[in-house]
Each structure stands twice: as structure tokens, then as C-alpha cells.
Amino acid sequence: MMALECDKSKCLYCGACVGSCPVEALTLYSSWIEVDHDTCTECGICVTLCPVGAMTLGGGSE
Amino acid sequence: MRHEVDVLVIGAGPGGSMSAKFAAENGADVLMIEKRQEVGSPVRCGEGIAELWLNDLGIKPDKRWIANQVDGARLFSPSGHCLTMDAARAGSETGFVVERDIFDRTLASEAVLAGSDLWVRAMAMGAKVEGDTVKEVVVDRLGERITVVPKVVIAADGFESRAASWVGLDSRLKLKDIDSCIQYRMVGIDDDARYNDFYAGSDAPGGYVWVFSKGEGVANVGIGVAASKLKAPADVKMYLDRFIAKHPEFAKGKAVDMVAGAVSTSLPMDQTVKGNFMLVGDSARMVDALTGGGVVNACMAGKIAGRLSAEYVQGSDVLGDYERAWRSELENTMVRNYVAKEKAVNVTDEQFDRIVLALQELEITTITTAEILGAVAKAVPDLVAELDLMF
Numbered sequence: 497m498m499a500l501e502c503d504k505s506k507c508l509y510c511g512a513c514v515g516s517c518p519v520e521a522l523t524l525y526s527s528w529i530e531v532d533h534d535t536c537t538e539c540g541i542c543v544t545l546c547p548v549g550a551m552t553l554g555g556g557s558e
Numbered sequence: 559m560r561h562e563v564d565v566l567v568i569g570a571g572p573g574g575s576m577s578a579k580f581a582a583e584n585g586a587d588v589l590m591i592e593k594r595q596e597v598g599s600p601v602r603c604g605e606g607i608a609e610l611w612l613n614d615l616g617i618k619p620d621k622r623w624i625a626n627q628v629d630g631a632r633l634f635s636p637s638g639h640c641l642t643m644d645a646a647r648a649g650s651e652t653g654f655v656v657e658r659d660i661f662d663r664t665l666a667s668e669a670v671l672a673g674s675d676l677w678v679r680a681m682a683m684g685a686k687v688e689g690d691t692v693k694e695v696v697v698d699r700l701g702e703r704i705t706v707v708p709k710v711v712i713a714a715d716g717f718e719s720r721a722a723s724w725v726g727l728d729s730r731l732k733l734k735d736i737d738s739c740i741q742y743r744m745v746g747i748d749d750d751a752r753y754n755d756f757y758a759g760s761d762a763p764g765g766y767v768w769v770f771s772k773g774e775g776v777a778n779v780g781i782g783v784a785a786s787k788l789k790a791p792a793d794v795k796m797y798l799d800r801f802i803a804k805h806p807e808f809a810k811g812k813a814v815d816m817v818a819g820a821v822s823t824s825l826p827m828d829q830t831v832k833g834n835f836m837l838v839g840d841s842a843r844m845v846d847a848l849t850g851g852g853v854v855n856a857c858m859a860g861k862i863a864g865r866l867s868a869e870y871v872q873g874s875d876v877l878g879d880y881e882r883a884w885r886s887e888l889e890n891t892m893v894r895n896y897v898a899k900e901k902a903v904n905v906t907d908e909q910f911d912r913i914v915l916a917l918q919e920l921e922i923t924t925i926t927t928a929e930i931l932g933a934v935a936k937a938v939p940d941l942v943a944e945l946d947l948m949f
């Protein structure tokens with residue numbers, strides 16, 4: 497399984513991933529990012545776009 | 559719980575606060591909601607604002623939020639050639655470097671003093687829409703579900719906006735039209751507090767590095783990179799760290815905070831009003847695609863949306879005017895700068911050097927776009943075929 501995850505120890509809650517998600521699967525709360533796994537297509541856009549590398553597709557350790 | 563209001567404003571950024579202020583001043587019963595607990599923080603901004611528009615917006619420069627006043631801007635090419643655009647040379651480049659958190663809280667306070675209510679830690683979760691009309695907005699306020707029943711909804715919910723989709727408007731962006739950004743507030747650096755500096759070229763693919771000075775060796779040193787040029791996680795931060803390491807005048811300083819975010823570098827949305835619903839600021843993609851600046855545009859649109867929403871609740875069917883009104887103020891520049899951005903993204907380092915050298919030659923007090931075009935045409939004829947589209 498390649499579920500998208502947000503690493504809370506890195507995330508700055510800036511919302512860059514949220515506004516860039518092509519399927520609107522992410523939501524920014526005051527201090528967490530919610531991933532709607534039913535909607536997420538695991539395209540990986542947010543993984544490279546996150547300025548600090550907080551988004552990961554689970555399984556990969558990169 | 560149900561809560562009836564004339565105008566519901568979602569988001570207490572500059573766009574939302576201006577909307578709420580002008581709606582309240584014109585007689586509407588206004589509620590502004592903000593999901594964060596503190597308006598304006600954490601900051602997501604380089605904090606550079608052109609002075610030119612503040613007067614039109616009725617925003618009085620206030621020393622509480624002005625960190626520094628700059629005479630102009632400097633553009634550095636990849637080999638270090640510098641183009642200075644100051645008041646004498648470019649007319650309108652003077653500006654402020656602000657403390658955005660204080661700026662945003664000042665605008666929110668003005669909205670509240672004008673009569674608007676403000677709920678913090680109150681997040682719009684979704685809406686009930688019938689036809690083109692938003693009937694209800696569900697708000698989570700400190701864990702309590704409140705159904706807000708508004709006559710008008712102004713969504714000023716920023717880059718991460720979800721509200722457009724409630725009414726079937728599409729605010730999604732293409733990767734090439736997103737810049738991912740990171741910035742440090744640095745202290746102990748050598749910079750020139752008279753200027754805001756921009757560095758173009760492959761140091762920041764598809765974007766640029768900015769150094770916005772707060773005076774006394776303090777500056778926001780940040781970068782925006784086109785999302786389409788990013789290859790690996792945290793590339794954005796890598797590019798900024800690399801830039802700083804290459805410049806001893808910055809490398810000698812230290813970062814005291816970290817700011818991230820993204821801006822749209824697209825055209826504004828085709829449709830920004832539908833039924834009783836309006837989009838303001840970043841949520842409508844009103845950011846200047848070339849500079850990434852969006853504070854002033856959000857304020858301008860908010861002022862118009864606020865005034866029209868008040869007229870609407872008093873019985874005039876004027877919301878449709880919003881589209882034309884904000885576009886007539888902002889759209890020409892936005893379209894021109896979008897076309898310029900599309901070109902700039904593919905300019906090579908060597909071409910940037912030639913462009914800056916050519917512009918240095920212009921001995922004129924006011925650089926007009928036509929003069930810039932002429933100079934660029936001479937310097938890089940290979941770019942010019944499409945450039946006349948630009949101006």
C-alpha cells in the first residue's frame with residue numbers, strides 16, 4: 497500500500513499541498529493536514545511540491 | 559445551533575478583512591470566520607507591499623506594521639549584473655516591508671471596529687447549495703457545529719480554498735501555475751535596506767529568490783520555485799539553502815524563523831461570482847503571476863465585494879457587478895504579467911544576463927513597458943517573436 501502521509505514533525509501547516517492537490521483530497525486544519533484516502537490518487541505531486549518534504553507515499557523510505 | 563447573518567466572510571486574511579470592513583461600513587450585518595486561533599499567524603508571506611495602492615484602499619501606513627520603507631527594487635541576473643528600479647527610474651517602485659501578522663490583525667480590527675463580528679478557531683466545513691444559492695454554511699467553532707444562514711457568502715479562504723467547489727466553480731491549478739515557496743527571516747546579514755532585491759535564473763527555476771530588508775541586517779530571504787520544475791521532496795528548501803551558501807553576505811547570518819507556502823501564478827479564475835457567492839483574493843487566484851504578490855489585489859477585490867454585498871442585502875441586485883468591477887481594476891496587469899511569467903520561466907541564465915545588461919543602458923527617468931520591450935528586443939531577439947503579445 498502506498499498511502500499518502502503527512503509527517504507532523506516536518507509539516508509547517510502552510511497549505512501548499514492543499515491548494516495544489518489536483519483532486520482536492522487534502523484539508524488544512526489549524527494544526528493538521530487531513531488526507532482523504534478515498535479521493536487521493538497517490539499522484540505524488542504534493543510529495544515533491546512540499547517545501548520541506550513532509551509528505552510521503554508510505555512504504556518508500558526516501 | 560443556527561446563526562443568521564447578512565454577509566458571511568470566510569477567512570480573515572487581508573481579502574476577508576477588507577470585505578468584512580466594507581460590508582459592515584455600508585450597513586450589513588457581517589460575520590467573519592477564521593479557522594486559525596490568531597489572525598495573521600503563522601505568517602505566509604515575503605511581506606513586500608507596493609506603496610502605490612494603499613491610499614486607494616484607505617489603508618493608512620502605520621508604524622506598527624511597517625518594518626522598513628524601500629526606495630525601490632533591484633533585479634540581479636545570474637552573473638550578478640544589477641538593474642536598479644527606484645523612484646527616479648521607475649516611478650512607482652517604492653514600497654514597504656511589513657510585519658504581515660500585525661498588518662493582518664490591524665485590518666481585522668478595522669473590520670471589527672466597523673461592526674463586523676469575528677470568530678476565530680471557526681472553520682467553514684461545507685455548504686448547502688440550492689441552485690446557485692448558498693443557503694447554509696456549516697461552521698466548526700471550537701468543536702461546536704454551527705449552521706450559519708447567510709444572505710451573501712464572501713469566500714476569502716486563501717490558496718488552500720475549498721469554497722469554490724461548493725458552488726461548482728473550479729479553482730484547481732496546473733503545476734506550471736504554482737510556485738512552492740520557503741523563506742527564512744535572517745539576522746546578521748549584509749544587505750542594502752534601501753532596496754528589495756530579486757535574483758532571477760537557475761538558482762530558482764521558474765521563480766526567483768527575494769531579499770526583502772527589514773533594516774539593521776534583518777531580512778526575509780525567500781524563494782519560489784515553479785512546481786513543474788521540482789523533482790524531489792524538499793527541493794525548494796534545497797534551492798534556498800544552496801543560494802544562501804553561495805552568497806557570503808547572507809551565509810554569514812542566521813535564520814530565526816521559517817515560513818512556507820505556495821502561490822498561484824495562473825490567470826485569475828474565469829468566474830468569481832455565482833448566485834450569492836463571491837470569491838476574493840488568493841481563493842480566486844488573484845495573485846500577480848510574475849511577482850507572486852497578492853496582498854494588494856486581495857484587498858482591492860475585498861473592498862469591492864464588501865461594498866456590493868451590503869448593497870445587495872439592502873435590496874439592489876448588484877452582486878453580478880463584482881466580476882466587471884474587480885477586473886477593470888486589476889485584470890490588465892494580471893494578464894500582462896501572466897504572459898511575462900510564461901516567458902520568463904524559460905529564459906536561460908545567459909539571456910537573463912543580456913536582458914539586465916540591456917535594461918541598465920536605459921537612461922530614462924520613467925521606464926515604460928514599451929521602452930523595456932524595445933530594450934529586451936535588442937538584447938535577446940530570440941525571445942521577441944512572442945514578446946509583443948505582452949505589452
Ligand SMILES: Cc1cc2nc3c(=O)[nH]c(=O)nc-3n(C[C@H](O)[C@H](O)[C@H](O)COP(=O)(O)OP(=O)(O)OC[C@H]3O[C@@H](n4cnc5c(N)ncnc54)[C@H](O)[C@@H]3O)c2cc1C
Pocket residue numbers: 568569570571572573574591592593594598602603604605606607680681682683714715716717718719739740741780817818819820821838839840841845850851852853854856
Ligand atoms: C511564501 C509566500 C510569500 C509571499 N510574499 C508576498 C509578498 O511579499 N507580497 C505580497 O503582496 N504577497 C505575497 N504573497 C501572497 C500573499 O500572501 C497572498 O496573496 C495574500 O495573503 C492573499 O490574501 P487572502 O486574504 O486572499 O488570503 P490569506 O491571506 O491566505 O487568508 C486566507 C485566510 O482564510 C483562512 N481560511 C482558509 N480556509 C478557511 C475555512 N474553511 N474556514 C475559515 N477560515 C479559513 C486561512 O486560515 C487564512 O487566514 C506570498 C505568499 C507566500 C506563500
